[in-house]
Amino acid sequence: MNIYVSGLLWVAGVALVAALAVYLIRRIGATDGTVENNEAAGQVFTLVGGIQAVLVAFVLISLFDGAGAAEDGSYAEADSVVAAVWAAESLPAPVRARITDEARAYAGTVINEEWPRMREGQGVGDRGWDELSKLRRLVAAAPATDAWTIDQKSEASQQLWGAYQARQDRLNTATGGGVSSVVWFALVAGAAMSLALPLMFGGPRPLAHILIVSTLAATMTLLLFATQQLQNPYSGGAEIEPAAFVSALDRLR
Numbered sequence: 538m539n540i541y542v543s544g545l546l547w548v549a550g551v552a553l554v555a556a557l558a559v560y561l562i563r564r565i566g567a568t569d570g571t572v573e574n575n576e577a578a579g580q581v582f583t584l585v586g587g588i589q590a591v592l593v594a595f596v597l598i599s600l601f602d603g604a605g606a607a608e609d610g611s612y613a614e615a616d617s618v619v620a621a622v623w624a625a626e627s628l629p630a631p632v633r634a635r636i637t638d639e640a641r642a643y644a645g646t647v648i649n650e651e652w653p654r655m656r657e658g659q660g661v662g663d664r665g666w667d668e669l670s671k672l673r674r675l676v677a678a679a680p681a682t683d684a685w686t687i688d689q690k691s692e693a694s695q696q697l698w699g700a701y702q703a704r705q706d707r708l709n710t711a712t713g714g715g716v717s718s719v720v721w722f723a724l725v726a727g728a729a730m731s732l733a734l735p736l737m738f739g740g741p742r743p744l745a746h747i748l749i750v751s752t753l754a755a756t757m758t759l760l761l762f763a764t765q766q767l768q769n770p771y772s773g774g775a776e777i778e779p780a781a782f783v784s785a786l787d788r789l790r
Contacts, residue, residue, distance in 0.1 A: 540774055544762050548755045555732060555754035556747045562736055563743045582734040589727035593760045596716060596724065600767035604775040607710045614703035615781035618643060618672075619788050621696035625676060627689040632679045636672060636693075641789050643668040644782045652779045655711035656772040669704065673697050715768035724764065728757040 618640050625636045646668060651661040676694055681687045716724075735750050766774030 540766065544759070544766075547762050548758045551758040552751040552755040556751040559736060559747045559750045560743070563746060582731065585727065585734065586731045589724075589731050589757075592720075592723060592727060593764070596720060596764055597760070597767070600716070600764065600770075603710065604767060604770035604777065607707065607770040607775075608777045610703050610706050610710075611777060611779065612781040614700050614707060615644065615785035617696045617700035617703060619785050621672065621676070621693045621700065622789060624689045624693035624696060625679070627686050628676075628679045628681070632675060636675050636679075637789060639668060639672050639675060641786060643672065644786045644789070647782045648779045648786075652771065655707075656769070656776075658712060658769055658772075660712060661708060665704070669697070669701060711769065711771055716764060724761060728761060732757060 622637050622640045625633055628636070643665060646665045651665055654661050673694070676690060676697065679690060681690045732750065732754055735746075735753060763774065769775070770777050
């Protein structure tokens with residue numbers, strides 16, 4: 538289902554449920570004394586709502602920054618692989634050709650096998666690691682007879698180490714990132730308490746009361762939906778594409 542349609546259904550559905558709850562309370566519930574609750578309930582709502590707003594803002598900012606860092610990391614990884622191949626151009630022709638072929642195979646594995654699995658939050662397997670290790674061994678075993686070749690061989694090794702680090706960060710983000718269950722509990726519980734307190738308010742006309750609570754419910758749901766969509770930067774609302782590796786393949790042709 539389209540993300541916008543899904544989000545709209547969640548927001549509208551929760552807002553409708555909240556509006557129905559207010560209507561039933563005002564219609565068949567005991568409303569005596571609710572006006573007197575406004576001051577006390579309002580003070581508690583200010584405290585609970587403030588804490589909830591700070592928590593949601595902190596989580597969303599962290600997830601948004603994480604998505605940006607993940608995209609930057611994918612380009613750093615792909616660029617390091619390309620830089621390693623370019624540095625290896627000073628090596629003997631047979632070794633250079635094997636390094637280029639292995640780098641292309643690695644980029645293809647990332648695009649065609651690893652990226653779909655990362656979208657699902659699954660492990661990517663060992664094929665990519667094996668190909669990166671093979672690249673490292675090819676560079677390490679390549680003969681170097683002069684200072685220039687030795688320097689370029691060292692540069693290729695350093696670039697492969699950078700690719701290894703960026704790759705590890707990418708996989709950690711895909712499988713171990715997101716919001717922990719404890720934080721999710723705090724977010725959902727805080728939203729529920731923030732919605733429950735306005736039900737105790739009295740004074741406004743029924744229609745105004747329904748609009749106030751349903752708008753609050755829609756806002757809370759929208760923020761929680763955005764949090765859920767940003768948990769995995771390789772799927773959902775963020776959905777980083779393997780554009781960096783597609784570009785790397787083009788440069789390695």
